[in-house]
Amino acid sequence: MTAHTLRLRLGLGLRLGLGLGLRLGLGLRLGLGLRLGLGLCLGLWLCASAGWVFAQSSTEDITQYRDMLSDSNPAELYIAAGEDKWNTPAGPKKTNLKYCDLGLGAGKLEGAAAQLPRYFKDTDRVQDLESRLMTCLSQLQGISEQSIIDAPFGEGPKKDLNEIVAYVVSRSKGAIIKVSTQHPKEQAIYALGKKAFYTQAGPYDFSCASCHSQDAKRIRLQELPNLTSPAGAAQAWGSWPAYRVSNGEFWTMQHRLNDCLRQQHWPYPVYGSDLTIALSMFMAVNANEGLYQAPGLKR
Amino acid sequence: MSQEPSDADFNAMLKRSLRAEGIAVIERMEQDTTQALCSDPAFLNSPAGKQKAEHIQQSNWMAIKAPSDGRYIGDWKRGEAIAQSGRGGTWADSGKEPSGGGCYNCHQIDRKEIAYGTLGPSLWNYGKQRGYSKEVITYTWNKIYNAKAYQACSSMPRFGHLHLLNQQQMQDLMGLLLDPRSPVNE
Numbered sequence: 001m002t003a004h005t006l007r008l009r010l011g012l013g014l015r016l017g018l019g020l021g022l023r024l025g026l027g028l029r030l031g032l033g034l035r036l037g038l039g040l041c042l043g044l045w046l047c048a049s050a051g052w053v054f055a056q057s058s059t060e061d062i063t064q065y066r067d068m069l070s071d072s073n074p075a076e077l078y079i080a081a082g083e084d085k086w087n088t089p090a091g092p093k094k095t096n097l098k099y100c101d102l103g104l105g106a107g108k109l110e111g112a113a114a115q116l117p118r119y120f121k122d123t124d125r126v127q128d129l130e131s132r133l134m135t136c137l138s139q140l141q142g143i144s145e146q147s148i149i150d151a152p153f154g155e156g157p158k159k160d161l162n163e164i165v166a167y168v169v170s171r172s173k174g175a176i177i178k179v180s181t182q183h184p185k186e187q188a189i190y191a192l193g194k195k196a197f198y199t200q201a202g203p204y205d206f207s208c209a210s211c212h213s214q215d216a217k218r219i220r221l222q223e224l225p226n227l228t229s230p231a232g233a234a235q236a237w238g239s240w241p242a243y244r245v246s247n248g249e250f251w252t253m254q255h256r257l258n259d260c261l262r263q264q265h266w267p268y269p270v271y272g273s274d275l276t277i278a279l280s281m282f283m284a285v286n287a288n289e290g291l292y293q294a295p296g297l298k299r
Numbered sequence: 300m301s302q303e304p305s306d307a308d309f310n311a312m313l314k315r316s317l318r319a320e321g322i323a324v325i326e327r328m329e330q331d332t333t334q335a336l337c338s339d340p341a342f343l344n345s346p347a348g349k350q351k352a353e354h355i356q357q358s359n360w361m362a363i364k365a366p367s368d369g370r371y372i373g374d375w376k377r378g379e380a381i382a383q384s385g386r387g388g389t390w391a392d393s394g395k396e397p398s399g400g401g402c403y404n405c406h407q408i409d410r411k412e413i414a415y416g417t418l419g420p421s422l423w424n425y426g427k428q429r430g431y432s433k434e435v436i437t438y439t440w441n442k443i444y445n446a447k448a449y450q451a452c453s454s455m456p457r458f459g460h461l462h463l464l465n466q467q468q469m470q471d472l473m474g475l476l477l478d479p480r481s482p483v484n485e
Contacts, residue, residue, distance in 0.1 A: 191304045192312055200334040202327040203388055203463060204456040205447075207338065211418065219404045219416040262389045267327055268320035275316030 075166055075243040075295035078250045082167025085160060091141025100136035102129070102168065113168050114175035114292040117281045119183040126189045128280045130254045131272035133164055149271045153255050158271075165241055165252045169294040177238060177292050179284040186281070189274070193282030196275060197227070202265040208279065210264075222299070227283055234290020237283045242296035250295070253280055323390035333359065337452035352451035359460065360448035363441050366466055371436050371473050375483070378475030381468050382408055388463065398463055400472055405454075408475065409482045418454060425476040427484040436477060443469050 086097045102112040103120070117128040123135055137143040143157065151158040181187055200207040211219060212227040226232035241252040251259075257276050261269050269276050319325045330338065333355050342348040384399025386392060403412055405419035429435045441448055444459030458464040464472070475481050 187302070188304065188308075191302055192309060195304055195309055195338075196312075198340055199330075199338045201330055201338075202323075203461050205334055205337070205461075206456075209340075210454050214418075217416070217418050219418065220414045222416075224418075262323075262391060265323065265327070265388045267317040267323045267325050268390055270316055270318060273316035274312045278312065 073243055073295065073297045074248075075170075075241075075250055075297070078163045078166035078243070079170045079295070080167075082163035082165065082170075085164050086167055091137065091143045093140065093142040095140050097136055097140060097164070099140060100133070102132055102136075109168055109171040111172050111175040111178075113172035113294070115178050115180065117186075117189070117277055117284060118180055119185045124185075125274075126183075126185050126277055126281060128253065128272070128277045129165055129168060130161065130252055131277060133161060133168070134272055137161070145272075153251075153258070154249055162241075162250050162252060166250060166295050169241055169292075172292045173294065175292045177234060177284065177287045177290045179281070179288055181285055189278045190281045190285050192274070193278030193280070196278055197282050204265045206264040206266075208260065208264070227286060230286060230288070230290065233283050233286035237280075237287035238290050238293045239296035239298070241294050242298040244298045246299050251298075320390035322388070322392060322394040333447050333451065343452060355451040356448055359445045359451070359457070360441075362460055363444050363448055364459065365437075365440070366470060368466075370470060371440055372478055373467060373470030373472075373474040375471070375474035375478045375481035377468075378471035378473070378481070379409065381464070381472055382475055383412070397465060397468060400458065400464055400468065402472070411482065422476060423483060424485075425483055426479060426481070431477055431479060436473070439473060439476060440469070443472060 086100075089096050098107040100107065101120075101122075102109065103115055103118045104110075104112045113129055116132065117126050119126050120132065120135075127135065134145045134148050137148065137157075138145045148157040148161055154162065181190055197208045197212075200210070208227065211217070211224050212232075214224075215226045215229065215232065217224045217226075225236035227236055237253075240256050241250065242256075243250050254271055254276055257279060258269055258271075313328055317325060317328065336343060336348070336351055336355055339348070343352065381400045382402035385401035385404050387396065387398025388394075392398075402408060402422075403415045405416040407415040407417075407421040407423050408425075410423045425439075426435070442455075443464075445457045446453040446455035447457055447460075456463055459466075459469055475483055478484070
């Protein structure tokens with residue numbers, strides 16, 4: 001399948017205004033087609049493997065392709081499914097999630113994601129969206145947090161959580177990122193995140209800063225946001241979670257961080273752990289006053 | 300607002316947040332002196348930090364080993380394959396195959412490869428520009444072996460020092476950069 005026919009197919013599919021289900025099928029097929037050879041090169045869109053369908057294409061093509069998709073982000077499928085999950089009784093307790101408090105009060109979703117991570121009194125810790133939703137799923141529906149933590153990405157309870165995340169962030173799209181550093185625990189975890197960001201370890205001496213502390217750098221063709229600058233942090237933090245065209249998957253920030261740490265050659269970060277929340281806090285506070293545009297669309 | 304956290308708090312966070320997976324063992328978080336220094340940009344910029352950086356460079360320098368067979372220039376074709384491959388060393392890798400160098404992740408090398416990163420300088424025409432003298436050859440070997448011998452907190456991994464590449468792989472990369480017949484030196 002060439003880039004051209006792929007574009008054509010996709011364009012046709014979208015223009016015909018197919019139903020959600022069909023578009024999901026398309027998204028999955030797209031994902032399969034594009035998955036070739038990704039593991040070898042840090043998950044880049046344009047790795048140099050021979051025979052790679054997009055090899056030698058230009059960044060312009062990619063931008064064009066992304067623009068074409070942008071008015072119909074496949075993340076919409078996840079949003080729709082997530083809205084359903086929010087409102088439908090589920091879990092051992094057979095309740096819905098309308099009493100879930102994401103920081104602005106029970107069931108208040110407008111702009112809530114743009115103000116996370118934040119300190120929650122009931123759990124006495126700073127939580128990001130995923131870890132907070134795990135609290136809600138466990139307290140309201142009786143779903144075990146460990147079952148979510150242990151699930152593979154994109155499967156079982158993690159897939160359910162992805163969909164809820166997509167729905168929740170869609171209700172912050174266009175909001176201004178406003179993450180609090182008032183509470184001492186918010187200040188503490190920001191400082192821990194900052195320290196973690198600069199911490200070098202592992203066989204390659206890598207830290208987050210190795211790749212994300214300068215403007216206008218790339219790995220292969222993948223542009224690297226400078227997460228220490230307000231603009232770079234806002235661009236990155238404000239566009240995740242996102243639908244990734246390269247593998248046809250919806251990734252939350254937890255998944256994104258997991259893959260960063262893999263490429264950093266570090267040990268495995270536990271889903272929703274304080275390290276991941278601290279790094280998110282560092283990014284989110286640096287992104288303050290930026291635009292929350294999630295769910296985004298990525299290569 | 301961002302008061303420096305205590306080492307105890309920080310290490311406790313790492314301990315409860317990270318676990319071993321495959322070859323990515325938890326011991327990877329044990330820093331050597333180079334990593335410890337380079338994790339602290341504020342200290343690094345202080346006079347004491349700069350002095351420490353000199354020591355660190357010195358100790359990295361002392362640990363460099365010349366090729367045991369005296370051969371510096373290997374096969375540039377194999378070198379190109381090593382430069383292309385970014386595989387190896389993560390929890391998703393088995394650890395059974397030799398790792399790649401991942402050089403194109405950060406450097407332009409053969410300019411026919413357009414998918415190159417920009418974290419490091421361009422290496423196109425590396426030998427053609429610098430010449431093929433003994434000094435250039437030794438410097439390049441040392442740099443690949445342990446970039447921290449020249450700059451304590453260089454972003455470049457220490458390929459020889461930390462056994463990321465074996466001797467022959469480094470010789471082959473040397474060929475890619477410093478064999479006059481390599482396409483890099485066209």
